[in-house]
Amino acid sequence: MPVILRCLKMSSRLYTPNKLTGQVRHSLLSVSSELKPVNIGEITSAEDSFRLNYVTGNLFSCPEDEALAHCISEDCRMGAGIAVMFKQKFNGVEELKAQKKLPGQCAVLKRDRRFVYYLITKKKASQKPTYDSLRQSLKDMKAHCKLNGVTRISMPRIGCGLDKLSWDRVSLILEQVFKHTNISITVYSLPKRAETRVIQENMRR
Template sequence: MSSESRTLDSRGKRKSPSVVLPSAGQSVDDRWRLAYVNGDLFSCPAEEALAHCISEDCRMGAGIAVMFKKKFAGVAELKDQKKVSGQCAVLKTNGRFVFYLITKKKYNQKPTYESLKQSLEDMKSHCVTNGVTRISMPRIGCGLDRLKWSKVAEILEEVFKHTNVSITVYSLPEKTETTVMKEFMRR
């Protein structure tokens, strides 16, 4: 599957036609980057960390969280971490970190921009401490959770702008995304 990569500003406006991020282990110039890719999140390089949003109860019963649950398991380990809204639970599997941004108390609630920001701050601390410089994620908080991407992108910039963490946001092509979301809503 081919992927299209482009960089957008915090409001989602196109900045340049493409961007090539440094590979793991390459030096970066101490500034964060936000890149966009149309494609499957789970096709990202194996050395990149992954991130997505969940609730404190770790239910992960809808949306892309179902795929994370199937692919990485570890629900008991996540629950044992006793993280609350505004924090970030972490699994390490096959040499990569998987970040679970806790943005709400229960699965049927909606997150706030503040709880998302707090969980991103917690993830940033983990990244800095553990040398994580590349994270791939979906448009966090914007699918079933209904946050607006333009605001989420501004929060990502605010949190990561003084780091060397590069974030790649994956989006499925619209038709595929609609089909996948409908399939998970039926479960």
């Protein structure tokens, strides 16, 4: 028998369709057994893990490496509300003024291990902010956070004390601005009686 015919007969015996299918199946099973199962629900993007948390308590009791934020006017008066406490705790009024930030922007102080953000939402302390100026100042703050690796911010219910904005709308703006980031925001609220007392005391200063 010619050599070529003998080789063809041998190959047909060695690699019949059934045997070939069995070999492929065995190879696939071997490979799949080495792969770890993946739970799709556990895959989360680092750029899409924003969370909005709520805490009842003193804002300044938050961790000392956590950024802080609140709203002020362009003139940096900080003469009422929680702004008075920020001024007393972090000083820096001249440092803030030197940054020459306008409504819709954000001034920043660096204090120890944290950044302190001053959202400029209006021109003068006697005025009221708009939702648009608040949104723009939050976007400016977000840009600084991303550049500096800030992932945690604590704040009061910004714009909703003496400035009289609606928290329902403000919280929605926060979610819209930060929803595709890895930044977590914790909103601190005092118990109602304590909040009223603090506001009244600060208004008398």
